Amino acid sequence: MQLDDLNAIAEKEKAAAKKICLRTCMSAGCMSSRADVIKKNLDAEVKAQGMEAEVEVRRVGCMGFCGQGPLVGVDHDDGREELFEFVKPEDAPAIVSSLKGGPCDVHRGDPKHPFFAKQVKIVRANGGIVDPESIEDYIAVGGYQALHQALTELKPAEVVEAITKSGLRGRGGAGYPTGLKWGTVAKSAGNKKYVVCNGDEGDPGAFMDRSVLESDPHLVLEGMAIAAYAVGADQGFLYVRAEYPLAISRLQIAIKQAKQLGLLGGGIFETPFIFNVDIRIGAGAFVCGEETALMASVEGKRGTPRPRPPFPAESGLWGCPTLINNVETFANIAPIIANGAEWYASFGTEKSKGTKVFALTGKITNNGLIEVPMGIPLRQIVEEMGGGAPDGRQIKSVQTGGPSGGCIPAQHLDTPVDYESLTKLGSIMGSGGMVVMDDTTNMVEIAKFYMEFCMDESCGKCIPCRAGTVQMHNLLDKILKRKATARDLAKLEELCDMVKNTSLCGLGQTAPNPTLSTLRFFRNEYEQLLQPDKFGPRGNGEPKKASVAA
Amino acid sequence: MAAKTLTIDGKPITAEEGATVLQAADEAGIKIPTLCHLDGVYDVGACRLCLVEVTGVAKLLPACTTRVAEGMEVKTDSERLRKYRRITLELLFAERNHVCAVCVANGHCELQTLAYSQGMDHVRYEYLFPKWGVDTTHRLFGMDHNRCVLCTRCVRVCWHVEGAGTKNVAGRGTRSHIITDLAMPWGESDSCTQCGKCVQACPTGALFHKGSTTGEMERDRGKLEFIVTAREKKQWVTAD
Numbered sequence: 001m002q003l004d005d006l007n008a009i010a011e012k013e014k015a016a017a018k019k020i021c022l023r024t025c026m027s028a029g030c031m032s033s034r035a036d037v038i039k040k041n042l043d044a045e046v047k048a049q050g051m052e053a054e055v056e057v058r059r060v061g062c063m064g065f066c067g068q069g070p071l072v073g074v075d076h077d078d079g080r081e082e083l084f085e086f087v088k089p090e091d092a093p094a095i096v097s098s099l100k101g102g103p104c105d106v107h108r109g110d111p112k113h114p115f116f117a118k119q120v121k122i123v124r125a126n127g128g129i130v131d132p133e134s135i136e137d138y139i140a141v142g143g144y145q146a147l148h149q150a151l152t153e154l155k156p157a158e159v160v161e162a163i164t165k166s167g168l169r170g171r172g173g174a175g176y177p178t179g180l181k182w183g184t185v186a187k188s189a190g191n192k193k194y195v196v197c198n199g200d201e202g203d204p205g206a207f208m209d210r211s212v213l214e215s216d217p218h219l220v221l222e223g224m225a226i227a228a229y230a231v232g233a234d235q236g237f238l239y240v241r242a243e244y245p246l247a248i249s250r251l252q253i254a255i256k257q258a259k260q261l262g263l264l265g266g267g268i269f270e271t272p273f274i275f276n277v278d279i280r281i282g283a284g285a286f287v288c289g290e291e292t293a294l295m296a297s298v299e300g301k302r303g304t305p306r307p308r309p310p311f312p313a314e315s316g317l318w319g320c321p322t323l324i325n326n327v328e329t330f331a332n333i334a335p336i337i338a339n340g341a342e343w344y345a346s347f348g349t350e351k352s353k354g355t356k357v358f359a360l361t362g363k364i365t366n367n368g369l370i371e372v373p374m375g376i377p378l379r380q381i382v383e384e385m386g387g388g389a390p391d392g393r394q395i396k397s398v399q400t401g402g403p404s405g406g407c408i409p410a411q412h413l414d415t416p417v418d419y420e421s422l423t424k425l426g427s428i429m430g431s432g433g434m435v436v437m438d439d440t441t442n443m444v445e446i447a448k449f450y451m452e453f454c455m456d457e458s459c460g461k462c463i464p465c466r467a468g469t470v471q472m473h474n475l476l477d478k479i480l481k482r483k484a485t486a487r488d489l490a491k492l493e494e495l496c497d498m499v500k501n502t503s504l505c506g507l508g509q510t511a512p513n514p515t516l517s518t519l520r521f522f523r524n525e526y527e528q529l530l531q532p533d534k535f536g537p538r539g540n541g542e543p544k545k546a547s548v549a550a
Numbered sequence: 551m552a553a554k555t556l557t558i559d560g561k562p563i564t565a566e567e568g569a570t571v572l573q574a575a576d577e578a579g580i581k582i583p584t585l586c587h588l589d590g591v592y593d594v595g596a597c598r599l600c601l602v603e604v605t606g607v608a609k610l611l612p613a614c615t616t617r618v619a620e621g622m623e624v625k626t627d628s629e630r631l632r633k634y635r636r637i638t639l640e641l642l643f644a645e646r647n648h649v650c651a652v653c654v655a656n657g658h659c660e661l662q663t664l665a666y667s668q669g670m671d672h673v674r675y676e677y678l679f680p681k682w683g684v685d686t687t688h689r690l691f692g693m694d695h696n697r698c699v700l701c702t703r704c705v706r707v708c709w710h711v712e713g714a715g716t717k718n719v720a721g722r723g724t725r726s727h728i729i730t731d732l733a734m735p736w737g738e739s740d741s742c743t744q745c746g747k748c749v750q751a752c753p754t755g756a757l758f759h760k761g762s763t764t765g766e767m768e769r770d771r772g773k774l775e776f777i778v779t780a781r782e783k784k785q786w787v788t789a790d
Contacts, residue, residue: 285722302719307595307615460700460719460726461596467641470724471675491674498637501610502598 001262002270003148006139009261013140019054020099022046023073023128027062027214028207028246030070034089038070041092049096061215063128064116067367068109073128074099083109114384115366120347122355123331124371127215132250135257138218144263146334150226151271154337159230160186163333165341167353172198172289172326173404173430174506175352175419181323184313185231188321193233195224196298196317196324199240199247200282200289203402204453206433208357209327211369213240213247216331217254221277223330225264226337228275231323236275237298241282251279286457290505291324293459304459305505326431328357348374352418356432362399363438365390372417379413382436393438397521401430403450403457404510406517407443426517428510443522444529448476450514454507465508468499472515479526485533489526493519556622565618572600572613575626582626583635583664586701587614588751591710597701599635599664602626610634636670644675645724646682647696648754654763655755661699662754682727687737690760691749695727698756704728704748716742728756 024030024039042057063071065085072095074082084095084106091106098104121127130137138144150159164179185193197220201209213220224236240248255277258264266274280298287293288303295317297303316322332354336344345353352374358381361367365387372381382388382395389395397407406427408415415421419429437446455469475492478484496512496519503509519526552567558575565574570593575582585597595612602613605623613626625631642648642661650656664670682695700719705728708717716739720729730736749757761767780786 287722304719307612455723458723460721460723461594461702462598463596463638463641463699464598466700466724466726467645468637470678471641471644474676495637498634502601502634502638504595504598 001268003152006144006148009136009139010142013136018056019077020051020056021075022055022057022095023060023063023075024057025061025063025069025071025073025128026059027066027211028244029062029066031246033070035070037089038072038087038092041089042072042096045092045096049093049100051096051099055096055099059131059133060129061127061132062124062211062369064119064124064211064369064371065109065113065366066369071109071128073111081111083111085109113366115368115370115387118376118380118385119371120355120373121371122335122344122347123212123219123328123357124215124369125335126219127211127369130216132215132217133253135218135254135261135263138216142338143218143334144222146337147222147225147229147263148269150229150337151269151273156186156230156232159226159337162337162341163230166332166336166344167341167348167351168329168332168336168344169352169419170326171328171332171356171431173401173428175429178325178329181313181325182227182230184311185233185321185323188314190321192235192318192320193231194317194320194322195228195231195233195236196291196294196312196322197224197236197238197327197330198289198291198294198324199238199244199327200286200294201244201327201431202241202286202289202457203404203431203433204450205359205361205399205435206402206431207359208369208432210244210247211359212327212331212357213244214250217247217251218258219331219334220327221251221254221258221264223333224277225268225275226333227323227325227330229273231321233323234274234276236277237280237317238277239280239282239288239294239298241288242284248279248281255279285459286453287459287505287507290507292505294324295322304461305507307504328432349416349418351420352429356417356429358432358434360386360434360436362434362436363389363393363395363441364436374418375416377414378408378417381417381434382413386436389436389438393440395436396439396441397437397443399427399435399437399446399514400433401428401510401513402433403453404428404506404513405430405433406513407437407446407521408517409521426513426520428513442480443518443525444476444480447515447518448473448480451476451511454511458507458511462502462504462508464499464502465504465511468495468503468508469511471495472499472512476515479529482529482531484529485531487533489530554618554620554622556618556620556624558624559626567618569618570614571602571611571616571618571622571624574618575613575624580626582613583668584614585660585664585699585753586703588703588706591703591706591751594702594706597638597699599638601631601634603628603631632668635668639665639668639670640673640675642699643670643673644677646678646680646698652764653697653755654758655697659755660753678724680724685730685736686760687735688739688742688744688760689737690744691736691746692758692760692763693728693730693736694756694758696756697754698728699754700726700728701753702728703751703753704757707747707751712743712745712747714741714743714745717748 046055068085070087072084086107094104160182168178169175288297290305293303293305312322357371451473455473458465460466500512553564563578583599593614595615600613601610603625685693705717
């Protein structure tokens with residue numbers, strides 16, 4: 001495979017394009033509403049109406065507007081775009097005949113809806129456009145050009161330099177500068193190095209990485225290959241949770257296709273660069289999203305975290321220097337190399353560059369996936385793009401960062417979405433879950449929900465997380481049942497502080513966050529549930545100082 | 551090997567490069583409380599009792615897995631550390647059924663000793679009273695899960711000292727528990743070499759030699775008869 005071959009595939013694919021393209025979303029969300037049958041029916045109907053010459057029915061990945069699914073998009077050769085929403089399998093004849101001007105009462109969406117119009121797509125540029133099971137489709141939109149560029153025009157150090165300059169930060173949640181991490185792995189001594197893609201997305205309400213893997217698996221593979229070249233690795237692992245079977249099967253197809261074309265394996269683009277990727281499937285433990293636990297799991301051990309240092313960059317898989325990045329981070333790499341670091345750095349804020357994909361869920365009119373530039377005000381996301389709370393309700397709070405994050409109250413909706421601003425509010429950027437809550441939501445219940453999640457998902461290794469989350473959960477439950485006193489609340493706060501500061505890994509260290517942030521902004525909701533303390537000094541609910549301090 | 555100079559609790563000390571803060575403190579006669587640490591077995595940093603403050607590091611660091619560094623300033627004792635250690639112990643006591651008075655390890659228990667030394671005089675958290683079983687299927691040893699603190703010392707000695715790999719951890723969170731082979735009764739294990747290292751490693755009364763628990767003492771009266779028969783009849787057999 002050389003550049004000419006790559007271009008030839010792209011040209012051939014473009015030449016074969018038909019006048020009209022019916023893009024059928026076949027990501028997990030739409031698939032669960034029988035998108036596979038819709039595609040089959042559309043195929044049959046195009047044939048039946050004799051329109052095979054001008055109409056292509058294409059399987060595509062996620063278009064983002066998941067709440068309105070199943071979705072079918074129509075691209076006309078004159079640039080006109082149409083969108084059908086809530087499509088049912090029996091709508092196929094009407095949709096196809098509408099292409100010839102026939103009547104069609106299938107629910108029509110607006111492709112220019114603010115939900116779409118306000119987005120800036122880098123990671124999800126091909127989502128809903130290319131067939132995720134066709135490498136040719138990916139090559140036709142410029143796929144693997146960045147890998148070629150990196151391998152033939154740039155030295156590994158120059159690739160690291162480009163990523164550093166782009167200002168890209170880890171999209172898994174913590175926001176560690178990606179270039180710095182790559183540089184550390186590149187400079188770590190060792191003959192054998194690994195590149196690992198963390199696809200163990202598990203926050204409640206988060207499905208960004210699943211969508212990227214299902215919609216554009218080659219983008220992630222290309223990013224991993226560029227990363228491997230930059231740090232000097234020849235083996236990659238894609239760690240995907242078992243709950244994502246569609247993502248796994250599409251990755252398997254993508255790896256096979258890339259190997260067949262010589263884009264993975266030995267002598268890629270006729271350079272000495274070798275890179276192989278294997279898939280490792282998680283076994284259901286949320287904690288395996290933590291990098292040291294993930295590595296233990298890849299090695300076939302029980303997935304429990306270990307203290308850092310040593311960091312994976314220095315001693316990771318089987319003691320070798322290992323680069324671990326999140327799916328979305330890898331998905332940003334090829335566009336950065338292809339378009340340049342300056343181009344990427346032109347999006348976002350001073351300290352948070354580029355875009356971020358969010359899964360917009362909860363009490364919001366428009367559910368789905370969005371990709372927005374960093375620094376966009378939260379209000380613009382939930383009110384303009386998300387359409388606010390349904391049923392005329394008021395938005396009360398937006399939860400970001402899942403069980404490690406916090407609840408941002410409505411009065412702070414004008415906060416720009418970037419790493420620093422969210423941290424200042426006691427939440428985190430996280431991996432991209434954004435759960436909107438309306439004024440019917442009980443914040444103590446929310447805190448209890450997330451605590452229960454952490455309690456169930458604690459690996460059990462360190463005491464503060466294993467036993468502390470249970471006690472915090474029980475205290476929250478006691479408050480909700482109106483059996484708790486101010487003394488219990490003080491105990492809860494003390495435990496939050498202790499678990500946060502003493503737990504071994506990120507899971508435990510951040511488990512108190514949802515409780516702490518709801519306590520910070522919605523303390524009155526807790527206090528309303530408290531009972532008078534019979535044993536207080538005056539029986540008025542005031543805790544005895546001595547007993548709390550003990 | 552180069553030596554490193556550091557201060558622990560204001561005391562200037564030297565330590566070998568690669569030594570842990572725990573080792574350095576121990577050499578200098580400074581006692582840091584530990585539970586999952588066991589001399590001779592690698593450390594996992596799980597119990598969080600040995601957390602110390604290091605100047606310039608925002609997070610608390612486990613002394614057992616943190617290596618000494620030149621000029622490091624370590625504080626092993628502070629109001630905050632004492633509070634965290636007490637809470638850790640309280641959480642452990644509330645988690646399972648640690649009733650000292652009826653425990654085989656009473657008076658020889660590291661958890662009990664820690665509670666005394668850290669001034670943990672009562673537990674403010676709700677006792678969970680879980681229903682864990684006792685495995686007495688092994689010929690020589692028993693395992694009382696109710697007294698287990700999940701320090702995994704037994705697992706580590708079994709894998710890395712004995713090399714048998716019999717003990718392991720199953721389950722998540724507070725449902726974590728020590729298992730034998732693939733969660734089978736200990737007595738049915740093929741891999742167990744009956745070496746007893748796990749019993750020696752256990753800090754509490756969770757792993758014990760059979761015959762040492764309350765009400766288990768049996769007398770071997772035949773032994774007297776054997777000796778008397780041997781002396782009087784010059785026969786080294788029992789009477790019947």
